[in-house]
Amino acid sequence: VTLAWVDGEPAASELIADRGLHYGDGLFETLLVRNGRARFLDLHVARLAEGCARLGIACDAEATLSSAIERLGPDATDGTLKVIVTRGDARVRGYAPQGDETRRVLAWWYPGPVPARLDSFNVVLLAQRWGENPLLAGMKHLNRLEQVFARRELAAHGADEGLVLSSGGLVCSGTQTNVFLWFGESLVTPRLDRCGIAGVMRAAVLREGARLGVTVQVSDIAAPALDQARALIFTNARIGLRFATRLGARELEQPDALMRLAAAIEALDA
Amino acid sequence: VTLAWVDGEPAASELIADRGLHYGDGLFETLLVRNGRARFLDLHVARLAEGCARLGIACDAEATLSSAIERLGPDATDGTLKVIVTRGDARVRGYAPQGDETRRVLAWWYPGPVPARLDSFNVVLLAQRWGENPLLAGMKHLNRLEQVFARRELAAHGADEGLVLSSGGLVCSGTQTNVFLWFGESLVTPRLDRCGIAGVMRAAVLREGARLGVTVQVSDIAAPALDQARALIFTNARIGLRFATRLGARELEQPDALMRLAAAIEALDA
Numbered sequence: 001v002t003l004a005w006v007d008g009e010p011a012a013s014e015l016i017a018d019r020g021l022h023y024g025d026g027l028f029e030t031l032l033v034r035n036g037r038a039r040f041l042d043l044h045v046a047r048l049a050e051g052c053a054r055l056g057i058a059c060d061a062e063a064t065l066s067s068a069i070e071r072l073g074p075d076a077t078d079g080t081l082k083v084i085v086t087r088g089d090a091r092v093r094g095y096a097p098q099g100d101e102t103r104r105v106l107a108w109w110y111p112g113p114v115p116a117r118l119d120s121f122n123v124v125l126l127a128q129r130w131g132e133n134p135l136l137a138g139m140k141h142l143n144r145l146e147q148v149f150a151r152r153e154l155a156a157h158g159a160d161e162g163l164v165l166s167s168g169g170l171v172c173s174g175t176q177t178n179v180f181l182w183f184g185e186s187l188v189t190p191r192l193d194r195c196g197i198a199g200v201m202r203a204a205v206l207r208e209g210a211r212l213g214v215t216v217q218v219s220d221i222a223a224p225a226l227d228q229a230r231a232l233i234f235t236n237a238r239i240g241l242r243f244a245t246r247l248g249a250r251e252l253e254q255p256d257a258l259m260r261l262a263a264a265i266e267a268l269d270a
Numbered sequence: 271v272t273l274a275w276v277d278g279e280p281a282a283s284e285l286i287a288d289r290g291l292h293y294g295d296g297l298f299e300t301l302l303v304r305n306g307r308a309r310f311l312d313l314h315v316a317r318l319a320e321g322c323a324r325l326g327i328a329c330d331a332e333a334t335l336s337s338a339i340e341r342l343g344p345d346a347t348d349g350t351l352k353v354i355v356t357r358g359d360a361r362v363r364g365y366a367p368q369g370d371e372t373r374r375v376l377a378w379w380y381p382g383p384v385p386a387r388l389d390s391f392n393v394v395l396l397a398q399r400w401g402e403n404p405l406l407a408g409m410k411h412l413n414r415l416e417q418v419f420a421r422r423e424l425a426a427h428g429a430d431e432g433l434v435l436s437s438g439g440l441v442c443s444g445t446q447t448n449v450f451l452w453f454g455e456s457l458v459t460p461r462l463d464r465c466g467i468a469g470v471m472r473a474a475v476l477r478e479g480a481r482l483g484v485t486v487q488v489s490d491i492a493a494p495a496l497d498q499a500r501a502l503i504f505t506n507a508r509i510g511l512r513f514a515t516r517l518g519a520r521e522l523e524q525p526d527a528l529m530r531l532a533a534a535i536e537a538l539d540a
């Protein structure tokens with residue numbers, strides 16, 4: 001028999017043995033619900049399905065997200081839905097999964113629309129860098145201490161977002177966003193094969209950019225290229241596309257072609 | 271108001287908002303209790319205290335572990351005590367801690383002595399490597415997906431432990447152990463300033479080795495040095511010191527000087 005306590009009291013929680021809690025052995029999605037519709041649901045489903053396949057978690061991603069959305073009910077028209085899928089309860093002690101765990105789905109509803117945008121969105125280059133592991137790169141998994149540290153460093157700067165390089169010195173992402181760099185003719189976003197999270201809004205920009213005539217490339221971007229970038233866009237599913245007004249002391253542009261792209265994506269009924 | 275569900279039912283768990291679950295924002299200790307005594311308690315306390323300081327979690331490490339041990343009661347003479355300390359409940363959505371969270375302490379008791387040792391302890395060099403981040407290195411934090419992946423790779427080999435290099439190609443650790451290499455005159459263990467967990471039994475070997483006349487060095491160890499190592503020792507708080515019988519196809523030694531060191535540490539009344 002295994003005994004367990006939470007803050008000194010016998011544990012009553014159904015989550016006490018969950019491998020998400022013990023090891024961060026799971027994934028999450030954060031969906032923006034607008035006018036009663038979860039935006040870019042197909043992209044969330046695709047990412048969750050890929051993450052489950054990589055972690056070896058048996059889970060129907062489409063059914064999981066759809067039933068979480070249905071459970072919100074008709075009054076939940078605007079807000080943020082967070083869904084965590086963990087591998088489920090540990091069957092034995094230790095890191096190794098046994099393969100017969102039952103995945104657990106957790107969901108949270110944060111009602112209310114995304115707050116109105118401020119005029120400025122100041123970005124600083126953070127000192128800390130993301131560790132690199134191809135096995136984890138791109139996934140929206142539950143091991144997020146690096147982001148916790150990054151947000152702590154950002155808080156000390158008082159800026160709106162922090163840009164983080166990879167351990168190897170390539171541009172990777174914001175602390176909770178993906179990044180696109182504009183060099184005047186094309187938009188470039190970092191490859192995410194060694195670190196970073198493949199954001200849903202990043203995928204949307206890649207898909208819609210092509211449709212709307214803006215060339216978007218995925219590439220390695222060395223840190224010095226930041227000095228050449230005329231505009232920087234930070235994206236996530238919740239805030240959409242945000243143009244950096246400054247990177248450190250340097251003022252950035254907000255080119256018309258990109259503003260049109262952002263408006264077009266914002267207006268999509270998805 | 272935030273609503274939450276676990277597997278489709280309204281969440282009753284006191285852990286539903288815990289940042290340990292959401293981000294792996296916390297630490298753990300695994301203590302071996304033998305003859306009614308938690309071994310190397312001072313080293314566990316020191317590591318937990320350092321981890322809390324690095325993460326910015328306000329927690330009295332000594333009081334936390336002592337009261338978990340007391341709660342076991344007098345019948346819990348032999349077993350494994352796991353303690354997790356998380357930053358506590360999220361005060362707002364998002365990665366950034368607010369600084370006013372209340373740390374949560376979770377504890378599990380797995381009764382029963384460590385199983386008897388098998389004669390062989392075969393080790394393989396795994397293909398995957400640990401990502402490097404100095405901000406996380408050494409800590410026994412809750413972001414353990416790399417270990418989950420490593421144990422999955424190990425399972426495919428059918429060996430007893432897997433040796434893992436750092437992303438930069440240095441020897442780092444086993445999947446759930448620290449490693450010491452014996453080159454004939456001295457014992458060397460990797461620095462853990464870029465990846466790895468600073469194990470309590472590793473600290474015990476460093477401390478007791480000095481006392482018992484075995485020189486133990488902490489150093490960078492490039493992967494090719496593995497071919498020169500005559501013996502490999504894998505350590506953790508639960509299994510103590512285990513001599514690798516093989517690394518891949520190569521047979522390893524179990525030198526008398528090291529066997530005496532292992533026996534002396536095993537016999538310590540701590």
